[in-house]
Amino acid sequence: MSAMVASPGHRDRVLRALGVMPWRLRAVASAPVEPVASMAELPVQGGVVVVLPPGCAVRELDLIGRVLCAFGPQFARAARVEATASETMQVPHARAYLVFGQAQAHALGRVLPADVMRDAHIVLADAPADVLGQAASKRRLWHALRSMRRAVATGGTA
Numbered sequence: 371m372s373a374m375v376a377s378p379g380h381r382d383r384v385l386r387a388l389g390v391m392p393w394r395l396r397a398v399a400s401a402p403v404e405p406v407a408s409m410a411e412l413p414v415q416g417g418v419v420v421v422l423p424p425g426c427a428v429r430e431l432d433l434i435g436r437v438l439c440a441f442g443p444q445f446a447r448a449a450r451v452e453a454t455a456s457e458t459m460q461v462p463h464a465r466a467y468l469v470f471g472q473a474q475a476h477a478l479g480r481v482l483p484a485d486v487m488r489d490a491h492i493v494l495a496d497a498p499a500d501v502l503g504q505a506a507s508k509r510r511l512w513h514a515l516r517s518m519r520r521a522v523a524t525g526g527t528a
Contacts, residue, residue, distance in 0.1 A: 417465035417522060418448035421474045423497060426452075430498035434470070441515050444522065453477040465490060466522050468514070471497040491521040 385391075420438065422431075438445040451461050453474035461478060463486050469475045475494050479487065493514045496507040 418445055418518070419462060419464040419467050420448050420450045421453050421461070421467060421469040421478050422450060423471050423474055424452050424454060426498055430502060433502055434498055437511065437515065441519055445515070445519070463490075465525070466518050467492045468495060468518060469493065470495050470501075491518060493518045 420434070422434070426434075434450075435446075438448060448468070449462055449464070451459070453459060453469075453471075455473075455477060459477060459481050461481050463482075467478060467490055469478055469492060472494070475492075478492070482490075495501070495511045495514050496504070500507040501511050
């Protein structure tokens, strides 16, 4: 097959001869998008945020995803935030936080305002690597998620 450079008019004639209707993308006048000042102002789906340690392995993320799916769509669609040691970590305000690891809990405490922390239900779970390897960590995670589900269902802290 030889490559032939054709003009756009030639292409249109050939397509019409073949019975093909060429579609053209119309120019859409878009409205200006208002930037959000911070991630904390974004609405959180279901009111649950999961705070993860930085650099989780794929197996750990898969386990966390499966556990959250087991507790229903509200937890399955929970926002997932990777904790960093810096003060610039962006965490949306929510009714409940599931924090994996002590270091992530400290990072969350440095970032969230006091009134948000007072009103939120914060649950500390073991690090994902521990949950993968220890039965006691899995049991503690299961109990933590059960109490968190009760707190989110009642709309307050439990």
